[in-house]
Amino acid sequence: MLSYPIPTNEAAPEGSRATLAAVEKAWGFAPNLMRTFANSPAVLEGAWALLTAFSKTRFTPAEQQLISLAISVENECGYCAAAHSLMGKGAGLTAAELDAARAGQPLLSPRHEALRRFATVVTATRGNPGASDIDAFLAAGYDATAILEVMLGVATKTLMNYTDHVAHVPLDTAFKATAWTAELKTGR
Structure with a gap:
């Protein structure tokens, strides 16, 4: 290794x-x-x-963490999912939102769910969301600029997730309480 x-x-x-x-x-x-x-x-x-x-995107800190967590869960990156779980809590995501996002399951907030789902779809399709995915995201109140900003989040987390996959980075002590493994992902 x-x-x-x-x-x-x-x-x-x-x-x-x-x-x-x-x-x-x-x-x-x-x-x-x-x-x-x-x-x-x-x-x-x-x-x-x-x-x-x-x-610096227009997303709130909580939304930024939700995007990062959704991408990390989809890419099955334990290091980043743990980190963004902790940072998401600090940014104001609720325990229920974090639990659902960590499991790859829908969130109760329609707006947050649209964001989680769109970030997940963009990641899963390697940047090729369908027209219905884009329409659903826009219908949730986001705009075309938000799509570009989600793409920036995907690019950022892809570098980090893939590096962890290759490097097997040890989890920092700060993130151990929010450790995550792909087995926790139920929304496959």
Whole structure:
């Protein structure tokens, strides 16, 4: 099995140190996935740029976390599903919403469910949602710009989910209480 170092700031390549410091400043710590990216300054910089751009979308912090969680569940990424479960709670998603999203099941809020479902469909179809999927998303009150912003979320999480699949990044202590495995996904 392939294994990547999870470097400290001091052990990271020189080109990754400033970005790791920015991550720590923004989040209070640099998660193991970001430290894994630090093995390549270009990948770390790109991942951080994607995350920063996604944080500037018109979606609320709770919606951003719901999108990220839905994508991570669809891609069966335990690391990211755990992280976004914790961050989703902090952003205001309810326990019921988190439980449903983690299981791949519908949410009670029609608007949040439309968002979860659309992010899931875009991920599952590799960016090819059907006309009925787009129509349902728009009917829930979202617009064409929101579709582009969901696509940004999918691009961001695809990099992160796929990296975890290859690197088998150890779950940070902060995320262990919200650990997730594909067996929890019932909405297949």
